[in-house]
Amino acid sequence: MEYTVEYYQKSADAIRKLVPWEPEIAVVLGSFLGPFADAIEDPIVIDYRDIPNFLISTVPGHAGKLIFGTVAGRRVVCMSGRFHFYEGYDFEQLSAPVRLFKLLGAKAVILTNAAGAVNAEYRPGDVMIVSDHIKLTGASPMRGANIDAFGPRFFDVTRMYTPELRALAKSCAEGSGLTVHEGVYMFFTGPQYETPAEIRAARILGADAVGMSTVTEALTAAHCGLPLLCLSVMTNMAAGVLDQPLTTEEVLETARAIAAPFSGYLKKIIDRMEEVSL
Numbered sequence: 001m002e003y004t005v006e007y008y009q010k011s012a013d014a015i016r017k018l019v020p021w022e023p024e025i026a027v028v029l030g031s032f033l034g035p036f037a038d039a040i041e042d043p044i045v046i047d048y049r050d051i052p053n054f055l056i057s058t059v060p061g062h063a064g065k066l067i068f069g070t071v072a073g074r075r076v077v078c079m080s081g082r083f084h085f086y087e088g089y090d091f092e093q094l095s096a097p098v099r100l101f102k103l104l105g106a107k108a109v110i111l112t113n114a115a116g117a118v119n120a121e122y123r124p125g126d127v128m129i130v131s132d133h134i135k136l137t138g139a140s141p142m143r144g145a146n147i148d149a150f151g152p153r154f155f156d157v158t159r160m161y162t163p164e165l166r167a168l169a170k171s172c173a174e175g176s177g178l179t180v181h182e183g184v185y186m187f188f189t190g191p192q193y194e195t196p197a198e199i200r201a202a203r204i205l206g207a208d209a210v211g212m213s214t215v216t217e218a219l220t221a222a223h224c225g226l227p228l229l230c231l232s233v234m235t236n237m238a239a240g241v242l243d244q245p246l247t248t249e250e251v252l253e254t255a256r257a258i259a260a261p262f263s264g265y266l267k268k269i270i271d272r273m274e275e276v277s278l
């Protein structure tokens, strides 16, 4: 499939008919982090199935809705339910959400995810501001014919996780009730959790956390020049760190427990985003 700007424009046109304003900030909610969506005021909810040329959510814990509305007085679009490589989507398809945000006029993207902690100093429930990522598997979402309207064929990613937004997120940590770190996220394709040996390798390579999402969206944001903040919630210690198997219940339980303070933290960051000149 050859993608064109018109292909993505079709999704944006359908949304513009339903939402008469431009979102300023786009937020992608990770697994089981959906409760943030409840804080959105005056919501306009659009089912992914009603958006032409978009994808659908197939994973439990991902609602499959775009929610437009207001948070801390700012206009946001929030993706409750994201798409993953392990669902069968290829890397090129996974560029769709961020390209849609760009076409809708968003000025910044906030990605959130659930992740396993590789760094032994981290604890379940901690948050990590992503400073960089490692992706040694899979292709690039920008593989194939380049769409010049979005960005150049070859593009720099040294400031992909925008330093000014990371600094803002750090300064919002105090009083949030959360322990907030900054570190490197390593992508694994999933859906199986990693092996203990992979986690040991990830640690040697410089990873602080591992997960199955985010990197395609981050690369798409870098390609089309969207400032980006990414927050990882440590839902569990990664495989082999503790002498026990990993369970989705554990991931779900931690995510549930942290949902309220995490939503508050996110709201504070959104509230203070005007302090950052992007």
Ligand code: HPA
Pocket (backbone or CB within 6 Å): 114, 115, 116, 117, 188, 193, 194, 210, 211, 212, 235, 236, 237, 238, 239, 246, 251
């Ligand atoms: N590995 C990969 N993805 C994850 C994990 C993990 O340990 N926890 C939550 N998402």
